[in-house]
Amino acid sequence: MRINWGVPERPVLERARDVTEQEWAGIPWLRVLSPEHQDAAVAGLRVAKVQPGERIVRLGRPATFWFGVVDGLLKMSNDTPSGGTITYMGVPPGAWFGEGTLIKREPYRYNIEALRRSTVAGLPIEDFHALLDRSIPFNRYLMNQLNERLGHFIAAREIDRQDDPDSRVAGSLAQLFNPVLYPGVGGLLRITQQELGYLVGLSRQRVNQALNTLAEHGLIGIEYGGVRVRDLAALRAFSMR
């Protein structure tokens, strides 16, 4: 763990570029906007590639962008005083986060770092507030997302109370397959068993064991470098058992 208070390393999006046509499709809230608002948003949007371990958002830094995952996998976490890490959530493709912090105009209250090579997009805070002031569809999108995330964190508390590793893996997977919060995931979540281990707090070997149990129950399919959902409702149910 390296702390460098007051030594600002280059923010991720300073070496960013404009969004490509293809990346458009991976940004779910763009399509709810009116054409004029779409144009304005696209003009402000920045995109950058990040490496594993690289931090996109740093605790205590002023909130400057609304961030989203176009491709890859991030995690949201905080460090504990005792030197450990609390991981709040995995952040898969289609996820957009930080709106609460932007609305309050406060510093970020968590770290976001890449678990693998990822493509990250950011909307500058001024553009974010401009949309908030002018676009009803954007407000509706955000309200829906905030509502969904409330349910997400309630579920996260339930998952945390389970001590059976299989249930915890089932619950974490079910969360990552949330179609509202993570529309970019679809039926196939690209995640290695090692990465899932980091998110759930288990060894790769134990995750492998849990995945095979879930697959035997017909809840998921195990693929090379990924997991496919077979029965999301049953996966959720399994995690609460």
Add this chain to the structure above:
DNA sequence: GCATTAACACGTA
């Protein structure tokens, strides 16, 4: 007892 680390073989991108 159960999860973790370490180590290895094997398959895939």
Add this chain to the structure above:
DNA sequence: TACGTGTTAATGC
């Protein structure tokens, strides 16, 4: 070649 997966053995709480 580098990485992800499946498996086993030794170790620890």
